[in-house]
Amino acid sequence: MKINGGKPLQGTIKTQGAKNAALPVMAVALLLKGETLTLDNVPDLYDINTMIELLEALGVEAEFRDSQAVFRVPDELKWEAPDSLVRKMRASSLVLGPLLANCGKVSLPLPGGCSIGSRPIDLHLKGLKQMGAEIEIRNGVVHASVKGKLRGRRIYLDFPSVGATENLMMAASLAQGETIIENIAREPEIDNLAATLRCVGVPVELEGTGGVRIQGIDKAHSGRERVIPDRIEACTYILAGVMTNGHIRVEDVVPSHIDAILAKLEESGAKFSVRKNVVEIFPSRRKLHPVSIKTMPYPGFPTDSQPQMAAALSISRGVSTIEESVFQARFLYAQELNRMGADIQISRDVAIIRGVDHLQGAGVKATDLRAGAALIIAGLAAKGETTVEDMVHVWRGYEAIDQKLRALGAEVELV
Numbered sequence: 358m359k360i361n362g363g364k365p366l367q368g369t370i371k372t373q374g375a376k377n378a379a380l381p382v383m384a385v386a387l388l389l390k391g392e393t394l395t396l397d398n399v400p401d402l403y404d405i406n407t408m409i410e411l412l413e414a415l416g417v418e419a420e421f422r423d424s425q426a427v428f429r430v431p432d433e434l435k436w437e438a439p440d441s442l443v444r445k446m447r448a449s450s451l452v453l454g455p456l457l458a459n460c461g462k463v464s465l466p467l468p469g470g471c472s473i474g475s476r477p478i479d480l481h482l483k484g485l486k487q488m489g490a491e492i493e494i495r496n497g498v499v500h501a502s503v504k505g506k507l508r509g510r511r512i513y514l515d516f517p518s519v520g521a522t523e524n525l526m527m528a529a530s531l532a533q534g535e536t537i538i539e540n541i542a543r544e545p546e547i548d549n550l551a552a553t554l555r556c557v558g559v560p561v562e563l564e565g566t567g568g569v570r571i572q573g574i575d576k577a578h579s580g581r582e583r584v585i586p587d588r589i590e591a592c593t594y595i596l597a598g599v600m601t602n603g604h605i606r607v608e609d610v611v612p613s614h615i616d617a618i619l620a621k622l623e624e625s626g627a628k629f630s631v632r633k634n635v636v637e638i639f640p641s642r643r644k645l646h647p648v649s650i651k652t653m654p655y656p657g658f659p660t661d662s663q664p665q666m667a668a669a670l671s672i673s674r675g676v677s678t679i680e681e682s683v684f685q686a687r688f689l690y691a692q693e694l695n696r697m698g699a700d701i702q703i704s705r706d707v708a709i710i711r712g713v714d715h716l717q718g719a720g721v722k723a724t725d726l727r728a729g730a731a732l733i734i735a736g737l738a739a740k741g742e743t744t745v746e747d748m749v750h751v752w753r754g755y756e757a758i759d760q761k762l763r764a765l766g767a768e769v770e771l772v
């Protein structure tokens with residue numbers, strides 16, 4: 358993407374459906390037999406299409422048009438997830454729990470590491486074992502099976518992993534009896550999954566204390582649910598507005614989902630208003646104040662917004678710090694931002710960001726999805742031309758980002 362930066366963004370855009378909510382709720386289809394799952398507000402993204410291909414490879418008939426995805430599930434599913442698809446996307450591991458619960462058997466190549474850290478799935482496997490699964494890893498492939506049905510249990514997650522919470526909630530849906538999972542992830546995407554499980558007939562109760570109670574059922578029925586708005590996408594545009602000193606409205610936001618980011622923007626002196634489901638960013642003559650941030654599981658500051666926030670802070674007036682506590686290696690974008698004139702030093706899991714007067718356009722590479730987003734918004738604020746290579750990462754999570762930016766008056770072009 359070629360960006361001619363330095364222009365304040367102006368206009369209104371609408372948030373897409375959340376990638377990270379859509380992926381697990383699509384996997385709910387694997388709990389059905391001879392029934393249909395319909396999902397609305399599904400974003401058109403590489404990762405969504407990979408999940409569709411994966412469901413198709415497992416025997417589901419899928420139709421995806423105008424933000425609506427319809428999954429017709431046969432009486433018999435296949436239980437082997439193809440290596441090529443699992444390698445494309447780590448979230449493929451979300452099929453493990455529902456397939457095992459529905460078919461009694463599953464084989465899934467281990468998703469492996471990625472550029473933001475090692476990302477094991479030990480917590481997913483530990484929980485499934487507690488529910489009676491037999492699990493063996495041979496030649497990098499997880500083979501899981503269960504005699505009869507999975508058994509409802511009390512499970513304590515050692516860390517509130519988003520993926521493990523989702524996998525185990527789906528597995529528990531068809532288990533014998535009641536499952537209580539403690540110390541679960543409380544991301545809004547988990548509520549969306551709970552609602553989707555309820556819509557196919559699974560009694561799910563999220564408890565305020567960080568637990569979930571699920572009553573296993575014999576058979577799930579057809580259902581329809583809506584994917585929540587993408588809080589990370591919304592914040593990317595909000596930060597683009599702030600960084601370019603623009604005047605933009607981001608619609609279809611659930612403000613309570615982005616409290617942590619809005620709180621930091623307020624602390625840094627950004628000018629904005631929040632009304633119902635709209636966040637409006639106003640131009641300001643003053644640069645942002647520096648802030649200290651630590652990423653945490655929800656409702657803490659999301660690790661997925663950390664690179665974009667670093668881009669915004671790179672032109673603040675002072676020294677900011679961002680501590681990454683969720684992933685091991687999520688600062689690869691720093692050297693790319695530094696190519697644009699930013700002054701970011703990494704010391705273990707902390708980024709020390711010294712605000713500079715302005716960024717300068719440069720040729721940079723997206724090392725992962727959110728790093729790509731950070732470089733794009735930096736390019737919008739920078740003087741001169743920026744070229745972001747390896748856009749393939751960005752298409753995994755941002756629907757029509759070039760069109761949306763042009764709607765806000767940005768000069769961007771795909772080459």
Ligand code: UD1
Nearest residue numbers: 377448476477478479480481517518519520521661683684
């Ligand atoms: C999800 C999101 C991702 C986001 C992350 C944290 C999706 C598709 N992806 O990823 O965008 O950045 O939540 O908000 O929803 N861990 C283990 N063992 C496990 C599972 C996780 O050690 O079995 C570790 C991971 O290595 C990582 C941390 O826990 O360091 C958080 O991972 P997790 O919450 O599971 O994230 P994902 O579900 O992979």
